[in-house]
Amino acid sequence: MTKTLQQITLVGEAVSHPVRLKLLYLLSEKERYVYELSKDLDLSRQVIQLHLKRLENAGFVESDLRLEDDDNRAKKFFRLKSFDVKLEIEDLAKIFK
Amino acid sequence: MTKTLQQITLVGEAVSHPVRLKLLYLLSEKERYVYELSKDLDLSRQVIQLHLKRLENAGFVESDLRLEDDDNRAKKFFRLKSFDVKLEIEDLAKIFK
DNA sequence: GATAGCAGTAATGAATATATTACACGCATA
């Protein structure tokens, strides 16, 4: 699969922060919602949301706002889509040559 | 090979900027010195040096200040050491589990 | 001797990243 310059930089940026790596790990286990993650990581909900947005932009996660049967409080769930991080010189050669 | 959290973030950061990716590509062809790169990329020598330092911190490149036979002006050459970018959920699991 | 090649360091400035607090709103529960 051919990667664009922007795809590469977005992925790089996504994995360049420890909190985002932790989020990736947690979401690899099961889907979780924002408030829950902010409690678990002891960080503000807004920052967690920002990090998740970065991960979403990189194509790693996806989300949906969802109601559960027995609770009418909407929760924004995130889950891991794919995690395929691999970069070779050939990828760069295709871009710059 | 086991990766530490910091190793992962350094690598991610290294590949998160288009100029650094271009530098990696150029250095994959042959070694080059700082002044030369700054001319080719039309950027200040100081910024090129900064980007190269990031690449060096991530373990991608190495440098030496060198005199050539017929020229007594020292040149700081950079070359690609290794380029092995691969990250899997298992790497994160080892760190966070 | 002036200009260009080549390095090092320092100061500065604009933009982005990271994190917080604060506000509004609705639902759940003691």
Next chain:
DNA sequence: TATGCGTGTAATATATTCATTACTGCTATC
């Protein structure tokens, strides 16, 4: 009804990133 759970948005503060200019100093070349 007060407190906690859960969302959204906005304002703010600090740090870092990215890029520049400016200075120094040496060698090469016209």
